[in-house]
Amino acid sequence: MADIQGNLKRTHETIGAAQERAVSAGRGGTDVLLCAVTKTRSAGEINEAIACGVTDIGENRAQEILDKYDQVGPVNWHMIGHLQTNKVKYIIDKVCLIHSVDSLRLAEEIDRRAAGCGKVMDVLIQVNAALEESKFGVTVEETDQLIQDILEALPNIRIKGLMCMAPFEDEPENARVYFRAVKEIFDRYKELHQERLDFTILSMGMSNDYEVAIEEGSNLVRVGTAIFGARSY
Numbered sequence: 001m002a003d004i005q006g007n008l009k010r011t012h013e014t015i016g017a018a019q020e021r022a023v024s025a026g027r028g029g030t031d032v033l034l035c036a037v038t039k040t041r042s043a044g045e046i047n048e049a050i051a052c053g054v055t056d057i058g059e060n061r062a063q064e065i066l067d068k069y070d071q072v073g074p075v076n077w078h079m080i081g082h083l084q085t086n087k088v089k090y091i092i093d094k095v096c097l098i099h100s101v102d103s104l105r106l107a108e109e110i111d112r113r114a115a116g117c118g119k120v121m122d123v124l125i126q127v128n129a130a131l132e133e134s135k136f137g138v139t140v141e142e143t144d145q146l147i148q149d150i151l152e153a154l155p156n157i158r159i160k161g162l163m164c165m166a167p168f169e170d171e172p173e174n175a176r177v178y179f180r181a182v183k184e185i186f187d188r189y190k191e192l193h194q195e196r197l198d199f200t201i202l203s204m205g206m207s208n209d210y211e212v213a214i215e216e217g218s219n220l221v222r223v224g225t226a227i228f229g230a231r232s233y
Contacts, residue, residue, distance in 0.1 A: 019032055022215050028219070035222045038057045057072075065095065080222055093117050100124070100126045121157055158196045161190075162199075179205070179218065200219075
């Protein structure tokens with residue numbers, strides 16, 4: 001069994017140290033939110049993490065949110081994985097933030113479902129800065145167009161920022177270039193406050209590279225293995 005309390009303590013200490021380095025380098029300064037990634041984790045493990053102070057959890061699959069939703073809480077749910085349009089209806093009233101908007105078609109479905117339950121859905125645009133074929137997301141060059149299309153036509157979506165998944169590397173330093181590219185886009189938009197454009201969240205960094213992501217300005221990290229231990233499938 002993983003020492004969830006001890007792992008959380010170490011993770012928060014690592015986040016704090018990385019944040020100090022970001023401040024010293026002039027690339028950060030805001031608090032960093034820890035989103036505990038609970039893919040394949042039991043409700044018991046998640047509730048233990050919540051008891052240890054976790055306020056936000058992220059799931060990769062809509063079905064896992066549905067399976068665990070009534071067994072867990074209270075907590076803020078994040079949809080962090082690829083979201084199929086036919087699954088939006090199941091999670092639209094359950095999550096506080098969708099990290100993985102990667103197409104206008106998906107955004108249109110989110111807007112339609114959000115309108116149906118009388119809410120404005122907070123989302124992040126997923127940017128595939130490394131152009132990995134195995135990952136979803138728009139390219140750096142496509143990001144502006146998707147943001148513009150959403151603002152022009154989809155009144156039940158509020159864009160809160162960007163999400164990035166860097167390639168998995170044995171050397172986390174190699175991810176820095178991708179985090180920096182997405183931070184540059186984020187900085188352009190965070191000054192452009194509009195009714196449905198509120199760039200306050202930069203979701204970058206997972207268990208293997210979140211220190212580098214924070215150093216490059218991330219203010220939300222998605223950490224699972226470092227908290228719960230290695231997954232057993």
